[in-house]
Amino acid sequence: MLRVLTRATIVLTEQVAGGIVVPGSGRLVACLGVDDLVIVDMPDTLLVTTRARSQEVKRLVKKAKDAGWRRLL
Numbered sequence: 272m273l274r275v276l277t278r279a280t281i282v283l284t285e286q287v288a289g290g291i292v293v294p295g296s297g298r299l300v301a302c303l304g305v306d307d308l309v310i311v312d313m314p315d316t317l318l319v320t321t322r323a324r325s326q327e328v329k330r331l332v333k334k335a336k337d338a339g340w341r342r343l344l
Contacts, residue, residue, distance in 0.1 A: 272288075272289065273287050273291070273292065273302070274291045275291075276292070277293065277294065277295070278294050282294055283299065283300070283302070284303075285303050286304045287302045288307070289307040289322065290307050290310070290322060291322070292308075294312050295312055296313055296314045296317075297314070298312065300312050307321055307322040307323065308321060309321065309325045318331075
């Protein structure tokens with residue numbers, strides 16, 4: 272079952288099994304035929320990963336900081 276954290280009215284799904292969506296940008300998030308994704312949609316950043324790799328996000332955040340994207344983090 273897909274979990275939508277906050278504002279479920281702006282998330283459309285079809286044939287989706289599992290996963291988490293965080294719709295924080297105000298735009299529509301549409302998911303079709305995907306399983307176990309983590310989608311975090313913020314006004315200035317979009318993160319899409321699998322639930323299996325969600326614990327590795329810290330490494331990606333460090334890489335973004337090192338690349339100069341500090342204002343987004």
